[in-house]
Amino acid sequence: MAKPTYGLAEKLDKATLVNMYRQLVLLRKFEERCAQQYALQKIAGFCHLYIGQEAVAVGTEFGITPDDYVITAYRDHGQILTRGTPPGPVMAELFGKVTGVAKGKGGSMHLFDIPRNFYGGWGIVGGQIPLALGAAYSSKYREDGKVTVCYFGEAAVNQGAFHEALNMAALWKVPAIFICENNRYGMGTPIEVSSAVTQVHKRACAYDMPGVYADGKDTLAMYEAVKAAADRARAGEGPTLIEADTYRYRGHSMSDPAVYRTREEVDQERKLDPIPKMRDWILSKKAAKEAELDAIDEQIDKDVEESIRFAEESPWPPVSDLYEDIYVDPIRQHGDMK
Amino acid sequence: MRELTFRDALNEALDEELGRDPDTFLMGEEVGAYNGAYKVSKGLLDKYGPKRVVDSPISELGFCGLGVGAAMMGLKPIIEVMTWNFAILAMDQIVNTAAKMRYMAAGELSCPIVFRGPNGAARSLGAQHSQWFEAQYAYFPGIKVIVPSTPADAKGLLKSAIRDPDPVVFMESETMYAWKGMVPEGEYTIPIGKGDIKREGTDCTIVAWGKALKIALDGAELLAKDGINCEVVDPRTIRPLDEEIIVNSVRKTGACVVFEEGWPYYNVGAQISDIVQRACFDVLDSPVIRVTGADVPMPYARTLEDAARPDPTSVVAGVKNALNVRS
Numbered sequence: 001m002a003k004p005t006y007g008l009a010e011k012l013d014k015a016t017l018v019n020m021y022r023q024l025v026l027l028r029k030f031e032e033r034c035a036q037q038y039a040l041q042k043i044a045g046f047c048h049l050y051i052g053q054e055a056v057a058v059g060t061e062f063g064i065t066p067d068d069y070v071i072t073a074y075r076d077h078g079q080i081l082t083r084g085t086p087p088g089p090v091m092a093e094l095f096g097k098v099t100g101v102a103k104g105k106g107g108s109m110h111l112f113d114i115p116r117n118f119y120g121g122w123g124i125v126g127g128q129i130p131l132a133l134g135a136a137y138s139s140k141y142r143e144d145g146k147v148t149v150c151y152f153g154e155a156a157v158n159q160g161a162f163h164e165a166l167n168m169a170a171l172w173k174v175p176a177i178f179i180c181e182n183n184r185y186g187m188g189t190p191i192e193v194s195s196a197v198t199q200v201h202k203r204a205c206a207y208d209m210p211g212v213y214a215d216g217k218d219t220l221a222m223y224e225a226v227k228a229a230a231d232r233a234r235a236g237e238g239p240t241l242i243e244a245d246t247y248r249y250r251g252h253s254m255s256d257p258a259v260y261r262t263r264e265e266v267d268q269e270r271k272l273d274p275i276p277k278m279r280d281w282i283l284s285k286k287a288a289k290e291a292e293l294d295a296i297d298e299q300i301d302k303d304v305e306e307s308i309r310f311a312e313e314s315p316w317p318p319v320s321d322l323y324e325d326i327y328v329d330p331i332r333q334h335g336d337m338k
Numbered sequence: 339m340r341e342l343t344f345r346d347a348l349n350e351a352l353d354e355e356l357g358r359d360p361d362t363f364l365m366g367e368e369v370g371a372y373n374g375a376y377k378v379s380k381g382l383l384d385k386y387g388p389k390r391v392v393d394s395p396i397s398e399l400g401f402c403g404l405g406v407g408a409a410m411m412g413l414k415p416i417i418e419v420m421t422w423n424f425a426i427l428a429m430d431q432i433v434n435t436a437a438k439m440r441y442m443a444a445g446e447l448s449c450p451i452v453f454r455g456p457n458g459a460a461r462s463l464g465a466q467h468s469q470w471f472e473a474q475y476a477y478f479p480g481i482k483v484i485v486p487s488t489p490a491d492a493k494g495l496l497k498s499a500i501r502d503p504d505p506v507v508f509m510e511s512e513t514m515y516a517w518k519g520m521v522p523e524g525e526y527t528i529p530i531g532k533g534d535i536k537r538e539g540t541d542c543t544i545v546a547w548g549k550a551l552k553i554a555l556d557g558a559e560l561l562a563k564d565g566i567n568c569e570v571v572d573p574r575t576i577r578p579l580d581e582e583i584i585v586n587s588v589r590k591t592g593a594c595v596v597f598e599e600g601w602p603y604y605n606v607g608a609q610i611s612d613i614v615q616r617a618c619f620d621v622l623d624s625p626v627i628r629v630t631g632a633d634v635p636m637p638y639a640r641t642l643e644d645a646a647r648p649d650p651t652s653v654v655a656g657v658k659n660a661l662n663v664r665s
Contacts, residue, residue, distance in 0.1 A: 069411075103444035112443040119410060120443070124434055130400050131435060134407020134415075141363070141389070141413060161430075164400025171395070325445035326479050328503035331531060331578040 008227055009220035012062075014287035020058055020219050021282055021293060024275050025300050027054040027078045030087055033304050034077065034094060038254045042312070043094045047108045050078035052217075052249040055274035056151075056181050057082045059214075059222025064147055064177075064230050069139075071119045071132040072151040074109035075181075079151060080121070085113045087307035097314035104317040105325070125186075126152060126159030129178070133165040136176035136239070147175045147233045149226070154200055154243075155186025163206075166241065170207040173238035177229045180243045181216065187252040188260040201243035209239050216244030217272045220281065247272075339522055345515040347489035348378045348454075351496035352416065354525070356386050359414060362500060365392040365401055366418030366455075375420050376456065376515050402428035402453065406436045409451035409505070416500060419455035422471045422509060428453075429474075436505035437480030449505045454496070457485070457509035458549055458599060462643060465635035470600030472548070475507040476577040476609075482506045482530055483576040487551035489519035491574055494528030502530060511549040533580035535587065539569035542593040542657045545584055545610055547573055550648075554597045557653025568657060576606055584610060585617040594618070594626045595656040599648060602630040629656035 012020075031049045038047050050057070053075075061082040064070075072079045080090055085101060093100025094108050102112050102121075111121040119135065122128035132150030139146040156162055157180060169176050180200045184191050191198045204211025210232070214225035222244060229240035247269040251258035258266075282288050323330070342350070356362050368375045370383040370393040383391040394401040398419065405415035419425040425432070436449045459468035476483045484499055484506060486492040492510065499506040536551060537558055546554035551572050558568040571587050573580050588594045594614050596607035611626040632646040 071407075102442060102446075105444045106442045110442040112446055114443070114446045119447075122435065124430055127403070127430055127435060130403020130431060131407035131410065133400070134404040134409070135411050136407075137404055138408045138411035138413050141408070160427075161399055161403065164395075164397035165403065167395060168397065168400055168404060325441050325443075327440070327482075328448055331482075 006220050006224060008224045016062065017282050017285065017287045018292070018296070020062060021278050022296050022300070023058040023061070023082050024054045024219065024278055025297055026087065026303070027057065027081055028275060029300050029304050030081060030090070030307070031077060033308060035250070035254065037094070037308065043108065044096065045107050046074065047094070047254040048075040048252065049248070049250045049254070050075055052269065052273070053181055053183060053246045054078055055219040055222055056179065056216045056244045056246050059219040060149060060179060060226045062223045063226030064149060067117065068146050068230070069117050069119055069135045069148040071128050071135060071148065072121065073125065073128055073153065073156070074121070074123050075153070076109065076111050076121045080111045080113055080118050083113060083116045083118045085116055085118065087303055088310035091307040091311040092314050095311040095314070096316065097311055098317040098321070099310070099314040103321065105321075126156035126161040128152065129156065129161045129165040132176055132178070133169050133174065136169065136174035137172065140172065140174050145234060147177060147230045149177045149179060151179050151181055153186060154180055154182040154184065154191050155189070155194060157200055157203060158194060166207045166209070166239070169239040170209045173236065175233035176239040177226060177233060178239060178241045179226070180241065181246050182243050183246050183248045185248070185252065185260070187256065190260070199243065201241060204241040209241060212240060212242045214242055214244050216246030217274045217277065219274055219278050339520045341518050342489050342521040343515065344489045344492055344510070344517045344519070345376065345378050347493040347519075347521050348496055348510065349380055349382070351493045351500070352379060352382060353385070355497055355500040356382065356390055361412065362414045362416060363390045363392060364416045364418065365394050365405060367394055367396055367420045369393060369418050374418070376512055378515070379418065398424050398427040399431060403431040403435065405451050405453070406431050406439070406449060409436070409449045410439060410447055414450045414500060416452045416454065419453060421455055421467060421512070422457045423467050423469055425453065425455070425471070432475070432481065432505070432507065433478045437478045440504070441480060448503050450503045452496075452499045452506045452508055454508035455510065456512035458511045459636055459647065460512045462638055462640065463636070464638045468636035470598070472509055472576045473600065473605045476606060480505070482578065483509070484530060484574065485509045485548040485576055486574060487536070487548055487572050489517065490521045491528060491534070493521055494526050495530065495574065498527045498530050501527070506530075509548065514549055528574070530575050531578040531580055533571060533573040533583035535569060535583070536572045537568065537570035539567040539591065541567045541591055542569070542595060542660055543584070543587040543591045544568050544570045544595045544597055544653065544657065545573065546570065546597040547576065550597055550599045553599075553648070553650055554653050557597075557650040557657070560650055560654050561657055566657060566661065566663070579610070581613050581617070584614060588614050588618045589621055592621045592623060593660040594622070595629060595653070595660050596626060597629045597648065597653055597656065599631050602628065602633055605630065624660050624662055627656045627660040629653060
């Protein structure tokens with residue numbers, strides 16, 4: 001296959017390319033261990049793995065700045081890690097421990113890291129899209145120059161929330177980037193069965209905003225698409241819809257054996273895996289030697305192992321936390337009056 | 339003090355708070371150029387401009403969600419829903435997002451937003467425009483629910499709601515907007531969670547809020563002619579609920595009627611009844627009586643609609659029942 005050609009990405013320095021690789025490997029290895037810990041019943045509830053889609057989050061992160069806002073749905077482990085949140089508190093949250101990013105109250109679907117501008121972690125399909133609209137609206141209101149990135153799956157575009165939010169985002173030209181992670185299946189339903197228009201970026205014409213197709217298995221292609229959209233948003237030209245063409249190797253969640261697709265299909269997709277693709281690019285550019293990349297792999301194995309140890313050894317939230325954080329100032333609970 | 343309509347009292351609250359805090363903005367259908375479907379936002383677009391008073395498309399889920407997202411970032415949106423009937427479309431954003439945000443983020447996030455608009459039945463609007471929603475929202479921990487009954491309360495409570503760091507559902511009633519009442523001059527607020535005795539009495543406590551409060555007071559006047567002196571308690575906020583003011587009144591009178599216009603099943607009256615029977619079991623001579631609307635979707639025809647709505651005579655019957663007095 002011919003090597004893709006890049007514009008902006010050709011200018012990235014060696015350290016950035018290696019950092020991208022490091023992030024990809026972290027997301028992959030972290031989640032492979034999540035699957036294992038889920039099987040061991042250390043992680044409970046719903047657990048939606050991002051394996052296969054790493055290039056989307058990593059490419060996006062390098063296209064924006066740490067000051068920008070990121071909001072996503074329940075497949076959120078990858079996005080929070082790319083924001084720079086250490087794996088320990090993320091794993092601890094999945095374990096339900098008090099050292100987790102939401103003190104054990106959020107779980108896999110509700111991860112937050114406000115100091116790093118990661119605003120969740122939301123559980124209702126499409127429900128986070130109006131929220132992102134509001135975040136971007138706040139930036140326009142305050143003229144703070146920030147951009148809001150909103151991730152959602154391709155099944156979310158059939159929710160009214162998507163239509164309503166994109167209409168208003170374009171109407172008011174808010175600085176938002178809507179990234180549809182088109183992994184082709186909404187749970188077990190293929191996009192062809194649920195959507196009249198399967199090329200999601202084409203829907204942008206309904207809002208008179210750019211609809212951009214990006215190879216979501218290619219970190220650099222994602223970087224370029226997001227960088228262009230961020231520049232556009234910051235220039236006051238409004239939102240962009242990016243369709244990231246991607247694929248998840250696992251089922252919808254850990255309880256889904258994904259029997260609705262063939263092994264051949266998954267094997268075919270694995271040949272387009274973003275990690276060897278990035279590795280090949282780095283080697284071809286002589287940005288790092290094989291041994292350096294191998295050393296990164298080894299270090300991440302240790303980091304992820306350490307995150308499990310941290311989660312394992314952390315305490316459960318005390319029961320006294322149960323009634324904390326419902327309101328800013330606690331109000332009388334029902335039944336106090338005897 | 340001067341006499342103001344409910345509508346103008348709310349308008350003053352919005353005006354004062356928009357003037358006080360540049361992080362507040364008003365958004366909703368027709369709130370700007372049209373001056374509000376019920377004229378509550380009259381003049382505000384002219385005064386504060388289109389950045390602060392924003393006409394939205396008819397997209398309740400979308401603009402309520404926008405408000406939640408903006409509040410998450412520290413702005414203080416006031417979202418007008420043209421009626422609470424339409425806000426059903428936005429319920430996901432209010433109860434699944436605004437109400438849960440702080441808890442799921444373990445205190446790292448707040449959602450200082452107000453959703454406000456008319457609640458309850460008007461006249462001959464049929465089943466989809468005549469409904470009561472305070473019980474639905476009050477069900478969810480994480481939101482506050484305010485249902486004012488007088489112009490003075492409405493102004494003071496709305497100002498508190500806008501300044502509150504948590505999401506607040508503020509329910510007016512479209513038939514109340516033209517009602518007049520004495521409103522204090524100048525700056526004042528009313529704390530959320532503090533009820534008010536709207537009529538002192540000794541024989542029976544009537545608990546009512548919002549538009550039903552006036553019907554309860556009219557019922558109390560009818561009862562007074564029969565020598566029955568009722569105390570009318572207005573909790574003013576449904577969540578948090580001033581349990582103390584209700585319980586203290588019932589301990590004084592020994593009898594309790596909860597009166598609301600909404601449906602009987604699983605409503606606010608059921609909750610208050612539970613609180614009263616547990617806290618006042620030793621002083622009650624009869625069960626707590628609940629007077630409600632009929633358990634039917636609201637019909638259009640005047641005869642049927644009248645039969646579906648409780649009125650002052652329903653309050654009279656309820657109190658006589660609670661006091662074991664033959665009508």
